[in-house]
Amino acid sequence: QVHLVESGGGSVHAGGSLRLSCAASGYTYNNYYMGWFRQVPGKEREGIAAISTRTRSTWYADSVKGRFTISTDNAKNTLYLQLNSLKPEDTAMYYCAATDLRVISTLRPSYYNYWGQGTQVTVSS
DSSP states (O other): OEEEEEEOOEEEETTOOEEEEEEEEESOTTOOEEEEEEEOTTSOOEEEEEEETTTOOEEEOTTTTTTEEEEEEGGGTEEEEEEOSOOGGGOEEEEEEEEOOSSOOTTOGGGOOEEOOOEEEEEEO
16 A cells, blocks of 8 residues: 655745645555646546656646646655646645556546545635
């Protein structure tokens, strides 16, 4: 099993920045992809960024492209999301996820096996 714990969320003004972290523990060797997702009440979970832990290829949702950056420190088993130029519409619970599937649609939540509990990001106007 893989255990994921997010941290780094908080409340910021529009235009501000945050860096989210996701610490992974357990058997992480087969975490081929990791990603960040967000969800607001009443809406489906949205994939916003993903990364291949092997090749470090990245994928971003159009809504965050150019503003958010996903990265990993494999030696530390940690996933990061740098959020810049934050907008009120970025307000959501942010979740990290990992999958042991080898071929996936990287921004689709259903392809991920393991999930953290989430960290809240609130952006005020």
